[in-house]
Amino acid sequence: MSDSALLTIDRERFQEDFDTLSSFGATAEGGVNRPAFSAAHRAARRWFAGRAEEAGLVVHVDGASNHSASLTFPGAEKTLVIGSHLDSVPTGGRFDGAYGVLAALEVLRRVKEAGLQLSVNLMAIDFTDEESHYVEFLGSRAFTGVLPLAELQTPHAAPMREAIAGLGLDLEAMAGSGRDAREFAGYLELHIEQGPRLINSSTDIGIVESIVGLRFSRLVFTGQADHAGTTPMEIRRNAGLGAAAFTLALHELLDTDFPNCVGNVGNMAFTPGVTNVVSRQVTVDFEFRFPDEQQGDALEAVIEDRIASIAEQFDLEFEITPTGRARSAQTDPALQRAVGDAAERLGLSAMTMHSGAGHDAQIMSAFTPACVIFIPSVGGISHNPAEFSTREDCENGANVLLQTVLSQSGG
Template sequence: MEINMKRLQRRFYEMASIGSTENEGVHRLALSDQDKIARDTFIDWSKQAGFLVRIDDFGNIYVRKEGTASKKPIVIGSHLDTVPKGGKYDGSLGVLAGFEILESLLEIEPLETPVEVVVFTNEEGARFPNPMLGSGAISGVFSKQHVYDMVDDDGITFESELERIGYKGDKANRLKEFEAFFELHIEQGPVLEQQGLPIGLVKGIQGLSWHTVQFTGESDHAGTTPISYRRDPMQSAAKAIMRIGEWVENLGDETLVTFGKISSLPNTINVIPSEVTFSMDIRHPNKKVLLRRIETAKTLIREVALEDDTQSLCEDLSLMLPVLFDESLIDLLQSSCQQHGIGYHEMFSGAGHDAMYMNNLGPTVMLFSPSVNGKSHCEEEETSWEDIEKSVKVLGESVVRLASSVR
């Protein structure tokens, strides 16, 4: 199968022009007028190429190249919505690479296995709060009512916007099962560029755990209370943050910890605070290790409170366990890379993607293309066409090989 890079680039830049910003980024929020134009354009291309198009009740779009036998489809997908003033590659690359593969398949002997390209609704969570909404809805993570009732910052519901742009389709059209799901996405981080490798084979998505940590002490006068008399929760918070940070640094493994938010009471320059509250985000790709890391962090927090004679409280906000992708699909991508002499790096995704929820429905895998300077979710987002060509080639090759091996 021959990938036509010129055709892919033409479609890519046409898509990037929909909602384009002054600085060559894209502003295309889910279910906005720009999103509608992007969807309409994509469906025009699909119909012109003779593919079947269907839309489900969450506005997810499926473009299907029928197989010669009745089999579960191989599916390639991503999203067309962007964050405010985002880039051209996030999401679009995966959709349009899938579409290019679909078109290239028209030029070879017909496959028995159907192949579909899917566009998921509201992946970014930038307009309607839950990210990966369309893929989460069809895989049972979110109820239909939850999705329909979701409102944007202006109080407009998901359902009314879906109707307004004409994309409220049929429940019967939802993707239910597949032979395999592939998502090509930009890495959105600096690792592949640093490694000098053009493809990331994504073994899974790291788990994450969110907490609110609170230290309570005693509020006193900043000028009249000697240091040794104080029960200062700000000192405890600082100590805990430093101690956990140093512990993670010394681990030297894949553990990540972030304290992104902090507040104090009464938040006054000349008063020792009574209470300091901060957020803690812990991530690791291995479930057991992640759970262990959370426990250790909590122990360190309690130790600090004990030393300082303050009180600590660590509240669990949310836990997303790591996702492991299908090993045989990783092997398939790997052997396609090897066949073409293309280097790759096995890695975990640091961000959530639609593939994460598709993993609930069937065998799923992702591949990454390098992000220039690791930049993403901004107008500077970029990936070289030389690297994209390699990823699309490997993905196309893997789809054809899998299609011919399905019984």
């Protein structure tokens, strides 16, 4: 292993590819806007597939539109999957997801170029809709066989069905894309931290031990539409007041009783949504995240109590619909050690840590041994055009991924 232990990525090619990839859905602010199934997202995926083919890899697109590139070896029985996602939030940065997919592609290219014969096959994967623009962890849940067809047929998934019309995809194929876990040796995901811990402690590499659980919900408060000039204030049934009070209450209760959890109200829609009418209905999209399921359950119960009391206070009706959830997850200890060893071989500092962001790895961890590798995010900023990681950190992470892969495949 002495020669391959020092195998590293092609820095120039990696940087050039990263710059090209960043151009798909590029925004004036320097970020990318590539929601799943958007034209920019599909273009980025086509480019990824083309680059993989140019490198002599075998490209496959499954029923859930997961894009993968494979490198197989004679006698190898199982496949080690590495990857992330090419979709972004609407105001996304260039690194979130894209960095990990590109690093996976580069790892396969380097292994192929080096002529290594590994004991496991390699697959670089780009999962569909990791950002849950339409359906929570659509691609990895489909891949691992835990995406029910019924979920794709709910009203919540209607915008996705509209988005995929004419793209040659169908719901049955999506739900039927599950693979056999016995085919796989594990899953590794390289990602930016999206938080400030590595950068603040001047650490090169994060080894993710646990991944946050998350629950997304849609809350609808319903009151009564009234003339905003003539209706006495005290008899209004203003759905907007419920939405506002809930937003503040969510933050207050996280602050006082759930310091290890976070939450967010990300959108509201007012009906009828005009200045001179008291709002009849307000739809509130919110989420909360927690380190373990016990805290998740406790927080959810408190949130539901609070919503009920707010509805009573403002004389409103309410309905809460879960729109997505992912269980908190532990990563594989052997893979954690392998990542740490790889960092050490490369002379990089590393620390174990918790991931406050959701990742496809938490879905994959219930299916095959999985681990996530983090690199520092400048300022801890993410889901923002200003999201940035240094070129050196990006190369370090890709080299740790490559060395970890080699350690798991007899390279």
